Amino acid sequence: xxxxxxxxxxxxxxxxxxxxxxxxxxxxxxxxxxxxxxxxxxxxxxxxxxxxxxxxxxxxxxxxxxxxxxxxxxxxxxxxxxxxxxxxxxxxxxxxxxxxxxxxxxxxxxxxxxxxxxxxxxxxxxxxxxxxxxxxxxxxxxxxxxxxxxxxxxxxxxxxxxxxxxxxxxxxxxxxxxxxxxxxxxxxxxx
Numbered sequence: 001x002x003x004x005x006x007x008x009x010x011x012x013x014x015x016x017x018x019x020x021x022x023x024x025x026x027x028x029x030x031x032x033x034x035x036x037x038x039x040x041x042x043x044x045x046x047x048x049x050x051x052x053x054x055x056x057x058x059x060x061x062x063x064x065x066x067x068x069x070x071x072x073x074x075x076x077x078x079x080x081x082x083x084x085x086x087x088x089x090x091x092x093x094x095x096x097x098x099x100x101x102x103x104x105x106x107x108x109x110x111x112x113x114x115x116x117x118x119x120x121x122x123x124x125x126x127x128x129x130x131x132x133x134x135x136x137x138x139x140x141x142x143x144x145x146x147x148x149x150x151x152x153x154x155x156x157x158x159x160x161x162x163x164x165x166x167x168x169x170x171x172x173x174x175x176x177x178x179x180x181x182x183x184x185x186x187x188x189x190x191x
Contacts, residue, residue, distance in 0.1 A: 002035075002038070002058070003053075003058075004033075004035060004038070004040050004056075004058060005053065007033050007035055007040050008040065008053045008056055009053070010033070010165050011031050011032075011033060011040065011042070011051065011056065011165065012051045012052070012053070014031060014092065014165045014166075014168075014169055015029075015031055015042070015048040015049055015050075015051045016048075016049050016050070016051075017169060018031075018048055018049070018092060018094055018169065018172070019047070019048050019049025019050075020049060021173060021176075022096075022097070022176075023094045023096045023172060023173065023176055024048055024094035024095045024096060024157070025095060026047050026048075026049065027045065027046075027047055027048075028048065028094065028095040028157070029048045029092070029093050029094040029095055029157065030042045030048070030072035030074050030078075030093050031048065031090075031091070031092050031093070031165070032072075032075075032078045032090070032091050033089060033090050033165065034061070034082045034088070034089045034090070035089075037060055037061050038058055038059065038060060038061070039058075039059050039060065039061060039075070039078060039079060039082060040056050040057075040058050041056065041057055041059065041071050041072050041075055041078060042055060042056060042057075042071075042072050043055050043056060043057055043070050043071065043072065044070060044071060044072050044073055048094075057069070057070050057071040057072075057075075059071060059075070061079065061082055061083060063079070073132065073133040074093055074132075074133055075133075076133055076134070076135065076138050077093075077133070077137055077138045077141060077159060078091050078093075079138075080138035080139070080141065080142060081141065081142070081145065081159070081161060084142045084145075085145065085161070087163060088145075088161045088162065088163070089162070089163055089164060090161065090162050090163070090164050090165040090167070090168045091159060091160065091161050091168060092159075092160045092165065092168045092169055092172050093157060093158065093159045093160070094157055094158060094160075094172055095156065095157035096157060096158060096172065096175070096176040096179070097176075098176055098179035098180040098182075098183055099152055099157065099158050099175055099176050099179045100152075100155060100156065100157055101179065101183065102125075102152075102179040102182060102183070103125045103152045103153070103154045103155060103156075104154065104155060106125060107124070107125050107127070108122050108123065108124055108125060109122070109123040109125060109152060109175070109178070109179065109182075110122050110123075111123075111174075111175075111178035111181070111182070112178070112181060112182055112185060113177070113178055113181045115174060115177075115178075116174055116175070116177065116178030116181070119170070119171070119174050120148070120150065120171065120174055120175060120178060121148070122147075122148065123148050123150055123151070123152060123158075123175055124144040124147055124148055124151050124152070125151075125152045125153075125154050126140050126141060126144055126151055126152065126153045126154060127154045128140060128153065128154070131153050131154065131155060131156040132156060137153055141153075141159060145161060149161050149162060149167075149168075149171050150171040150172065150175055152175075158172055158175060160172035160175070
């Protein structure tokens, strides 16, 4: 099987940026790339900011119990997204603190800042009984991704998608920045 060195190095760089930017905690979040009929995804339990080339699982677009072994517990959601959107080639999932906080109080995150408005418009918040690695999230997220390239799972974190990792990272970072601005605004306003 191919080793996908170039893709893994891109993922290592993106994982470090996500962690160093404070978009997730040390062991939170995951990252994947679709390459043809393959999915390259972070292994379960590996630190997103300190990945090595050995910290990835290479599996297929279709469920494969042997190849899926050791993959991030969110593989179910990543796979559902790739199976439903041929234009999506990268997913970054993070537990961004301001984004998660905003998800607790609203069903749609509407940025107030000009960049957030321009790039994100409105970001849907998905409510689910089980928010981590669930069939419910894998099913519900598909309809919401038709509205926005990024969806927040209430109390859990965002799944940001893109044609490549750079695009997925851009949406994730912009949303956290917009949520930070919303938080500061409401704090200053006193509401």
